[in-house]
Amino acid sequence: MKVRPPVVPAFTGPVFAFMLSVAGIAVGVVAFAADAQAQAIKIGSFLSVTGGASFLGDPEKKTLELEVEAINRQGGINGHKLDLVVYDDGGAADKAASFAKRLIESDQVDVLIGGSTTATTMAAIPLAEKAGIPFVSLAGAVVIVDPVKHWVFKTPHTDRLAAEKIFEDLRKRGLTKLGLISEDAGFGKSGHDQSLIVAKAFGIEIVADEVYSPRDPDTTAQLTKIRNTPGVAALFNFGFGQGPAVVTRNVRQLGITIPFYQSHGVASKEFIKLVGEAGEGIRLLGSALAVAEQLPAADPQRPVVLAFQRAYADAYQAEASTFAGYARDALYMVAEAAGRAGGADKAKVRDQLELTKGFIGTTGIFTMSPADHMGLSPASFHLIEIRNGNWKLMD
């Protein structure tokens, strides 16, 4: 038997070795590239600036950049400037984990803010816990802070809180038989599960339970099923992005007239624009930011949200969404905690975050505790209704 020389020439070996070495060195160089700035407090952030969740990540990134600049212009925190590093995870959890690792290990940031979605947040939690670094998430689901994780906090309302607030209103109006339609993934899925859990406590019976996929162009089949369910007295849609707009249009097309509720996932002016006339009369949840102008003068949140709205509008010629508010609250909460801690010491900042008390944010008034790393009560949600293409404060 003859041994034949291989067809692919063996001399690719050295070329190959050289290129691999270059790649290896490149990895090393990029890791060294960002050197720590002396004295500055480094804030690392990974957000879904592009991709399906960009309506969350994009305003969040803009907000962080805007507010970090504002804080630095005023001399920083006790003389420490803030240094912001933002990466775009494109909504992919594995990328989020990789960027979180990069922020912790290579950029050596002192605090993590981010995770626009629950999936990207959950991907980074084990890393933050292992590294021992304060991490403030901007995502909604209750699993982020329940059970409580030592280093992890979050600023948005949880989906459980949203369900409770809606059910409270249903009970007040005597509507006990609810038709639920929710997204089968992410935010909507988690909201759906929480709704089922808390319904009993409010005496609400979920008589119809339908789901749709985030990209479904039509939900009339599911809605027809709900309409034909005997006794159904109200409709509740849990989801965000395009889905709720499709549901809303379909509801009007089918002539469904029972009271219709949406979650806080749609509390942006974009939603009103998307659904137009079909949105009239919908009740939903929003933070103070959505109804800033209508807040009573005595409301402690009023000056905070108005100032933020103005700053954001001046910088970007756009309205600050609820999601922008999440990032703003996270940044200032961290800034205040770092101020009280007297620097960027990770353990001290974490302890101070947990001691946050009566912090007035755009989303609500936060009071953290060792058992509660979100710190919002149902009162921080405002029940609003769409009237004449605008929000109307109902409580």
Next chain:
Amino acid sequence: MSCSGRGQAAAIVGRRHAGEVALALVLAAVPLALPNAYAYDIAINALFSATVCVGLNLLIGYAGQISLGHAAFFGLGAYASGILTTRYGWPPLGALVVGAVGVGGLSWLVALPVLRLKGHFLAMATLGIGIIVSIVLNTESWLTGGSDGLMVGDFTLFGHTLTGDRGWYCVAAGLLLVTVWGSRNLISSPVGRALRALHGCEVAAEVAGINTARYKVMVFVLSAVLAAIVGSLFVHYAGMITPSKTGFMRSIELVTMVVFGGMASIHGAVIGAVILTVLPHLLTQFEDYETMILGAIMVGTMIFMPRGLLVTLAGWRWRGRAS
């Protein structure tokens, strides 16, 4: 064996495996240049991708078939490991084997009828499988965790837990070396010659007595199983898996890595995977322009080096020597 002396045989073996020796040396040296866990993370991801690509390259470069579902096979392996270990308490190795066997069976069932046909029907079939797998992983959240993904524990074997970046680097590097070495032997064997023959001209290969369908099925199943094994290991390394890692775009990425590095070149597949894994991280400092620059680099490479990076570079060197 009719070789005249040990020296000559050793020279031939040495030459054939020069690439592997170089690869082993580089893999051993790279950790010296890795400053922290983040750099290790990129390196480990690159090595895992490279292993999948070496398998995929056997199919694309040698059997002349394209699979648009390799991320799905990777994902099935990953989810098999994830689900069996977390929900049913299986040992990780057992889950890995079951995942690999399951994917092997599935790919065999798909390939058997499809690869009897000539042309690129396999691409269509695997495209379909990839999309079906992706939908199932996204929607059956009671089992898979849906789009939020699945959290998975460490890889333990006989009471030892594989942890730490160094440990995982060694495993990923070892797996890649074994895969490259095995592929090299396969290509140099009669099977490899049969594969190259059928890639060159399927009719001629059949006339020469090669059961082309059988070989194509074999290579396809082999590369799918390899993807599943890497998936199983990856899920324990990353500690989590989401459907986005198993979707259609990821399959395209894998094919791109193979084509970028150079088809029908084992080391080309490795280079392609390494570069396309590392490059996005290098380009993040360009922020909004990173996707554009990455695109330009890829388009440029394909225009000026249509046979792929490594194959073209090696060709230039060859020409330089000849003149």
